Amino acid sequence: MTTNDSAQTTPKAPAKDPWDLPDVSGLVVGVLGGTGPQGKGLAYRFARAGQKVILGSRAAERARAAADELGLGIEGADNAECARRSDVVIVAVPWDGHGATLEALREDLAGKLVIDCVNPLGFDKKGAYALKPEEGSAAEQAAALLPDSRVTAAFHHLSAVLLADPEVEEIDTDVMVLGESRADTDLVQALAARVPGMRGVFAGRLRNAHQVESLVANLISTNRRYKAHAGLRVTDV
Numbered sequence: 467m468t469t470n471d472s473a474q475t476t477p478k479a480p481a482k483d484p485w486d487l488p489d490v491s492g493l494v495v496g497v498l499g500g501t502g503p504q505g506k507g508l509a510y511r512f513a514r515a516g517q518k519v520i521l522g523s524r525a526a527e528r529a530r531a532a533a534d535e536l537g538l539g540i541e542g543a544d545n546a547e548c549a550r551r552s553d554v555v556i557v558a559v560p561w562d563g564h565g566a567t568l569e570a571l572r573e574d575l576a577g578k579l580v581i582d583c584v585n586p587l588g589f590d591k592k593g594a595y596a597l598k599p600e601e602g603s604a605a606e607q608a609a610a611l612l613p614d615s616r617v618t619a620a621f622h623h624l625s626a627v628l629l630a631d632p633e634v635e636e637i638d639t640d641v642m643v644l645g646e647s648r649a650d651t652d653l654v655q656a657l658a659a660r661v662p663g664m665r666g667v668f669a670g671r672l673r674n675a676h677q678v679e680s681l682v683a684n685l686i687s688t689n690r691r692y693k694a695h696a697g698l699r700v701t702d703v
């Protein structure tokens with residue numbers, strides 16, 4: 467038997483089913499900048515799905531007021547406490563404050579699964595356009611600033627208006643999930659799947675986050691033309 471023959475007879479481990487996702491129902495979800503429309507909307511949807519949620523803010527009292535408004539057992543805290551008490555931390559601050567916020571929270575975010583949903587965009591009279599962060603993307607800036615965290619990127623293409631509307635039962639959209647480790651992107655996909663109608667789809671490593679963040683400029687143009695809250699579906703997966 468040649469070496470080649472023996473390689474052919476070695477049984478291969480079966481490929482892992484990409485839809486076999488972990489149970490994330492026990493994880494605490496924190497939202498930095500959780501007093502804004504995106505953070506508050508995500509917090510509402512996850513809490514409505516039964517997840518424990520902590521809203522973060524630069525001012526604890528603002529976070530507590532927003533949490534009280536939402537109900538569903540959501541708590542409010544300053545961003546540092548929100549990060550420390552959560553297993554998964556969504557970054558939902560404006561691009562302007564992104565770097566400084568994460569730099570200040572480096573220790574609080576150590577060991578955490580961080581999900582960046584920040585879209586670096588500019589606006590002028592022609593509409594929205596993608597900015598070009600020095601690190602490549604907001605997500606890559608987060609990864610550079612948080613060497614002790616597990617940084618992923620997701621939830622860029624959601625409409626905060628739909629997230630916040632209690633009459634909307636299902637959020638009809640796919641969520642593109644990016645990251646360096648399959649275990650982490652599987653967790654984020656599983657979290658997305660907690661929201662009825664929503665599905666997390668793996669979309670590559672963080673070096674490809676720029677396109678995903680930038681695509682929001684296109685969706686904003688679509689929304690303006692059609693007076694819509696456009697979402698995305700990835701077909702044939």
Ligand SMILES: NC(=O)c1ccc[n+]([C@@H]2O[C@H](COP(=O)([O-])OP(=O)(O)OC[C@H]3O[C@@H](n4cnc5c(N)ncnc54)[C@H](OP(=O)(O)O)[C@@H]3O)[C@@H](O)[C@H]2O)c1
Pocket residue numbers: 498499500501502503504505522523524525528529557558559560561562563564567583584585586621622623624625626627
């Ligand atoms: N809105 C959407 O539909 C949508 C959809 C997908 C992704 N996103 C992304 O999600 C992020 C948040 O969007 P948003 O519309 O919710 O934004 P936002 O209302 O402008 O900001 C969210 C919160 O961030 C805090 N914040 C404001 N300036 C800050 C700064 N310089 N440093 C640190 N924190 C600051 C504020 O909370 P406190 O004052 O309480 O700290 C604010 O309530 C953005 O990066 C956006 O690209 C938004």
